[in-house]
Amino acid sequence: MIATMEYVDILDRSEAIGKMILESEVVEDYENSRKALQEDAESQQLIKAFIDIKNHYEDVQRFGSYHPDYNEIMKKVRTTKREMDMNDKVATFKIAERNLQKLLDEVSEYIATSTSEQIKAPKDGAALTDSGCGCGSGGSCGCAS
Template identity: 65%
Template sequence: MLATNETVEILDRAEKLGQMVLASETYLDYVQAKRQLEEDQEAQGLIQAFQDSKVDYEEVQRFGRYHPDYNSITKAVRLKKRDMDMNDSVANYKIAERNLQKLLDEISGLIANSVSPQIKAPKDGAVFQDTGSGCGCGSGGACGCAS
């Protein structure tokens, strides 16, 4: 592909947009929340305990309800996840992450709609949200769905 003046201008504008995102309050809040989470030893312990319990949970899921420890392990995983999610550092990080994702989705939507309203853009963290057809494949029904 040859670099035309138009292509260079688009790349320059994309770079400026990226710099604006990196300088935004939303991004700076995300970076601060991430740093706080990484430095919080209690939160790191809760995250590690949850990840360790997921190993047992995945083993149990292979057999489903027929595994003798199914109920106790699934309950333990849910409790560890709740403990992890209730930690202030984890909760603040998830909020900041969600806000940053929302900002990026809004920017993607604006760019896509400026090209054509037919272009799909991420919404709520997902690339192709279903709008009620029962399928989100975006193939226009080629897969056999009602899209």
């Protein structure tokens, strides 16, 4: 494809939008909360405990309720996740992550709808949820998003 001045202008504007996002308060909050989470030993211990029990849970899920440890593992997964989610650093990070995702979704939607109403863009944190479709149309295609 031959680069025209129009393409160069689009790339320049895209780069400017990316730079504005990277310099935003939302990204700064995200980076600060991520760093605080990574440096907090208690948070890391809770995350590791959750990952370990989640791996065990996945093994148990293969057999479902027929597995002898099924009920015990189900309870442990819920309690471990609750402990992890109640940690201040984890909660702060999750909020910052959602705020950043919301900003990115809004920018994507604005660009998409400015181009054409038919262009699909992520909505309402669709990137952070697993609806199965991933089209980001908000359910207008008939999927569960």
